[in-house]
Each structure stands twice: as C-alpha cells, then as structure tokens.
Amino acid sequence: QVQLVESGGGVVQPGRSLRLSCATSGFIFSSLGMNWVRQAPGKGLEWVAVIWSDGSKKDYVDSVKGRFTISRDNSKNTLYLQMNSLRDEDTAVYFCASMGLDVWGQGTTVTVSS
Amino acid sequence: DIVMTQTPLSLSVTPGQPASISCKSSQSLLHRDGKTYMYWYLQKPGQSPQLLIYEVSTRFSGVPDRFSGSGSGTDFTLKISRVEAEDVGVYYCMQSLQLPVTFGPGTKVDIK
Numbered sequence: 252q253v254q255l256v257e258s259g260g261g262v263v264q265p266g267r268s269l270r271l272s273c274a275t276s277g278f279i280f281s282s283l284g285m286n287w288v289r290q291a292p293g294k295g296l297e298w299v300a301v302i303w304s305d306g307s308k309k310d311y312v313d314s315v316k317g318r319f320t321i322s323r324d325n326s327k328n329t330l331y332l333q334m335n336s337l338r339d340e341d342t343a344v345y346f347c348a349s350m351g352l353d354v355w356g357q358g359t360t361v362t363v364s365s
Numbered sequence: 366d367i368v369m370t371q372t373p374l375s376l377s378v379t380p381g382q383p384a385s386i387s388c389k390s391s392q393s394l395l396h397r398d399g400k401t402y403m404y405w406y407l408q409k410p411g412q413s414p415q416l417l418i419y420e421v422s423t424r425f426s427g428v429p430d431r432f433s434g435s436g437s438g439t440d441f442t443l444k445i446s447r448v449e450a451e452d453v454g455v456y457y458c459m460q461s462l463q464l465p466v467t468f469g470p471g472t473k474v475d476i477k
Contacts, residue, residue, distance in 0.1 A: 286466070295455075296408075296468040296471075297468070298467065301464065310464045312465045346413055352416065352459070352461065355414055356413065357412075
C-alpha cells in the first residue's frame with residue numbers, strides 16, 4: 252500500500268526557514284518523480300515543485316523560485332522541501348504527491364506569521 | 366502558463382440526480398505523444414485531493430463508474446450520473462501537459 256506522510260510544518264516568522272519532509276513507503280521511491288502542492292487557507296490547489304526520480308531535474312512555480320528547494324534522499328525513501336525567506340503568502344497546507352499526482356499525502360500545515 | 370477555468374463554481378444537487386462540471390484550458394492539452402494530460406480530482410472536506418479521472422476519460426483505480434470524463438483539446442467535462450451524499454466536496458480539473466502544472470479554481474458540490 253502506497254503511503255506518503257508529510258511532516259515538518261509549523262508556525263514560523265516571515266523571513267525564516269522551514270524544511271518539510273515526506274516519508275514514503277509501498278513503492279520503489281527511487282524510480283518515481285515527486286511533487287509538492289500547496290493549498291492556502293480556503294483557497295484552491297497550487298503546484299509548487301517537482302523533482303525527477305534521480306534528482307537530476309527540478310522545477311518550481313515562479314513564486315517560490317530562488318527561495319524553495321526540492322530534494323530527495325532515495326536511500327531514505329524521503330522527499331524534502333527546504334523553504335527559505337518565507338512570506339505570509341506561503342501559509343498553506345503542503346502536500347507531497349507522486350509524479351503522476353495520483354497519490355497524495357495528508358499534508359502538513361505551514362503558517363508564516365509574526 | 367496554461368490557465369484552467371471551471372464552470373460552475375458551485376453546484377447544489379439532489380441525490381440521485383446527475384451533475385456536470387465544465388473545464389476549459391487556455392491551450393490544447395493534446396501532447397504529441399497522442400495523450401491529453403487533463404485530470405479531475407475530488408477534495409472531500411478535511412481530506413487531501415483524490416484522483417478521479419486521468420487523461421480525460423480513464424477512471425482511476427476504485428473510482429465508481431458513475432463518474433465519467435469526456436472532452437478534447439481545450440474543452441472537458443466531468444459527469445456524475447447519479448450524485449450520492451459521499452460525492453460532496455470540491456472538484457478540480459488539472460493539466461500536466463507543461464510545467465507549471467495548473468489547476469482550475471474548483472467547483473464546490475453540495476447536496477440539496
């Protein structure tokens with residue numbers, strides 16, 4: 252059974268950093284690309300970033316380029332999202348999802364507030 | 366970026382009645398590989414999104430056959446043949462033809 256479990260969310264001040272993790276199981280993690288998608292309170296879904304299976308290629312939505320970094324550790328079956336220079340508008344539930352966006356985790360909440 | 370629009374943005378349906386949601390993309394979602402990268406999701410209250418339909422019309426594993434998708438190019442439709450109480454939530458269309466992946470604004474479906 253495929254499982255994606257996010258962690259690392261919390262309350263953080265503007266300008267600070269946070270690292271999210273997504274622990275995976277039930278599939279061969281090293282063979283699958285992965286995504287992060289977020290949802291601001293009461294709003295719709297916004298794709299954030301993608302990473303290829305071997306980490307060779309990454310891409311980001313314009314609003315996070317230069318601030319967020321997606322990475323993975325295939326030996327630990329874990330996906331990461333390093334978020335720097337956080338802004339109020341980064342407040343959201345962050346979901347990790349498989350490459351085909353067919354399997355999603357339950358999300359972790361990030362609140363950016365002073 | 367490809368812009369996805371949905372109509373209506375909200376829908377109130379009597380159980381057992383059909384429902385239909387339209388999604389339009391700002392450019393064709395047909396790839397040169399012959400596939401059309403258009404998807405439908407349902408986000409039930411308090412849950413993460415769940416995939417219903419991929420590549421326009423293929424139901425994902427475990428999705429009831431009362432859900433169907435159709436369309437081509439830039440115009441797509443999700444139909445629920447007979448709405449059930451468990452179908453309430455927000456329905457999103459999504460394209461993954463090109464990055465960034467983009468979603469429609471969502472259609473909130475509730476039961477009358």
